[in-house]
Amino acid sequence: MKRIPQALLLPALLILLVGLGYPVGWQLVTSLQEYGLAQQFGRPAPFVGFANYLELASDPTLWAVVIRSIVFCVVTATLTLVVGMALALLMMAVGRIPRLILQIALLLAWAMPVVAAMTVWIWLFDRRRGVINYLLDLIPGVDMNRFNWLEQPSTFFIVASIIVIWMSVPFVAFSAYAGLTQVSEEVLEAAQLDGASGWQRLKNVILPMIRPVIMIVFLLQLIWDLRVFTQITMLQDAGSKSGAFDLLGTYIYKLGTRAQDFGMASAVSILVLAITIALSWFYVRSLMKEEEA
Amino acid sequence: MTRIRIAKTLWGALAIIIAIAWVFPVYWMVNSSMLPTSTLESFTPTFLPFGGSLDNFAAALADGDFYSALGMSVAVTLITVFFCLLFAFFAAVAISRFRFRGRKSFIIAVLLVQMLPAEGLFIAQYKMMASVGLLNSVIGVSIIYIAAVVPFTIWMLRGFVAGIPADLEEAAMVDGLSRTQAFLRITFPLLAPGLVASGVYAFLQAWNEFTVALVLLPAESAQTLPLWLRGFVQASATRATDWGQVMAASTLVAVPVIIFFLIVQGRLTSGLVSGAVKG
């Protein structure tokens, strides 16, 4: 009886240990080794201590990628949150039919498999046959014929960001909408009677009440957007594989799989984990405080 | 009153415009899947599939690999969803109904585990699965998927479990039900929306996953749908990408998810609603 909670945790713990524990352990060990293709084919892997980490720390390319990834992640996650919140408020403001239409549209977007969605989006942004350039070109005075979105890192990441936002907003919108429906009518009416304007009601009544939802959703978006991988790889396949178009996920993948430096790739992975924890520590702590309460 | 009504109509119109914009890529996929590739190659887009056909679908299905990939995907997804929900449910009960040592560390661990970059893990995952003979097997990938999805599912479910007052169970126990019975008859039905919401998440992750599948399912016969789809996207040296077929294949991969979503749609929203209370 006393051991019930532990027993209940056991299956989840076991699967985490098997599915992630061993690989992460391997990664930790490998990050301290010189481990390339020859080691993969059975040659012994010499331990090099923290040499991989030291090399990384002095590598300007890595830091450029780290900074780029953080900026991309914060901007994309914030925009996702803002758009998602706005759509949730819109769902509250409209009648049943428009709400249902909007919800179904979001569900369809959410349900699109990533590989399928990326294929369509790349097609939409295609330099020559893409609908986006075609439509923009129709606007008088705008010449977007053959504009190559994937040529410059700046527009490349704008496209990447649009796609990631498109994919992630449904989750945020539904969660926020769910939160909003919990804000009781009476509280809102009371606020309205007090003469609070729409904006004041939003800021002073609604947002504080759904703060917990927003917090956790934002944290998850930050974590997910920092590690965005499939989207960037597929965009790189359509555009350029050059380093200026890398985020952390593709950078690690290139180091490991393509350049076959698994020791270094492992070290970067561990570093990314450390960075993520550092960035989100404030968040995790405040979440834990609420947990205590 | 009328001013409010007008405002509501305007907001409604805005909602519909946004809905159309949002669904456009999905529409574009379906539209393109029915058009011949020569039309798609044209510089002027064709917005409606007039004169379209299902030829692309027939071609995408022709080699028969779709069905084995579908079977594989369904198996992996069902196993992942089932065990993920089961394990996460147990864990959620443990952390929301009990106070015990290690509880807090477990919650933090669950949160942190999601921050692992997965791109560097595949060699270790391969070695592990190969050493126990689980390559090309549904079980091997499923284990990795469950481990990847279970943390978030625990996080989601604990909100639901916490939202159900423990008194309800206790009252039932007073009425002579055992703790287990009380749980099954009282708490479990109340949890259904939460399970649906987390199940949808697990479903999407398992259905969509690409990188782990690529490494752990090297045999062609063990392909999942995303791998199958990727085969259409990559042009080979002798053959350019047939976009019509790619779009048809994409549609085929998306359709089961969309059907699944539409079935659980109502419950999903209510699921997210109650889950959101606790966050």
Next chain:
Amino acid sequence: MTRKKTLGLMAVATASALILAGCSTTEPAEAGGTDITLWLMGGDTPDELRDYLATEYADATGGTLTIEEQSWGDAIAKLTTALPDAENTPDVVEIGNTWSPTFTNAGAFSDLSDMYEELGGDKLLDSFVEVGTVDGAHYALPYYFGSRYVFYRKDIWAAAGKEVPETLEEFNATVADLASDTQSGFYIGGEDWRNAISWVFANDGELAVKEGDEWVSTLSDPNTIEGLEQFQALFQNASNAPVTEADSTPWVNINNNESTGAPESATIIAPGWAHWSIGDLAPDPEDDTKTVATWNDDVFGVFPLPGKDGGAAPVFAGGSNIAISAASQNQDAARELLKIIFSEEYQQMLGENGLGPGNTDYVSALGDDQFAQALIDSAVASKLTPAAPGWAAVEGSGLLEEFFGKVAAGGDIEALAAEYDEQITPLLAG
């Protein structure tokens, strides 16, 4: 590995023909009924050839040959994980020729020296044999080659009064003249290093050389720089392609575009097999959702890229090698399959399908039309990327795309070359 190597040398040394003949009569019995797996890269090997291999293998050994197609893009990840794993490795693998040094040096393949003579010996394409050879032992052998040559629009060239150039310099000048805002004179992507290196090679430049025991990146070499300068000028003056475009499907750019009725470019460079996709476009009579291209001699023409002083320029030699996985548990059966692949009949079939056969004796199977001629002419002069152990890592790192892209965009070539030499040299050691 050393044990195998000595055995191999002995076999070669002692009137190998007799022993090997003896082996090959007994082996089928030993290997009888062994099922093996062959990995082919992409869709380059036509179905007809795959069926042939499966049938012949079944006839020869009684076993089943399973052919699995791997896409080029994901192949390195899968080779890296599967090849060392005895339980799951494919028995025979096709690999991109430029990856051969890397996997060979890592010890991924079995030593084939003892059957080298039997499979073709000196007749096998030299440059491909070289990248699969370590310390004189042969591990990966040429499967097929396909060189790149120039496709041009006779109509556009004639209208501008241009003739087929004799030297690389003439070529550069001609395509620059042909370029306009709406049409490239010569379509080449900025990151398309596999084609761009032809200009480097043509000026006697190298990407990397072995100095003593060390491989060194030589982008800063004066000859390399000269080639890069030509490429930069060519991209700036003759090509409207994006800087970020790499090796893709170039033939779409020389066919008439349906909307404009004109091609994207007057000239392209492409692998020989592209000619199946080039021509006048018309709806496919069998399937009206597709268009077919019918070659038209009045409109289209081919020639090998001319060299600096005439003749053919040393273009990049595309193609594949084939090898037996060292971890395979069916070494004998895998060798049976290699014998089929290097048989006269199969080599002929490769040629008939437009793939340059690994055994140069059968090059005539390519035919004697203009395509075969251009392919053979350019292949004779063609050149491979450096045989450095780390070459696959260099390709995988994306540094070459990056470097050539920056050069094409108009960057300072000497500064860039110095910068990328520094990054590439450490990778070359593997």
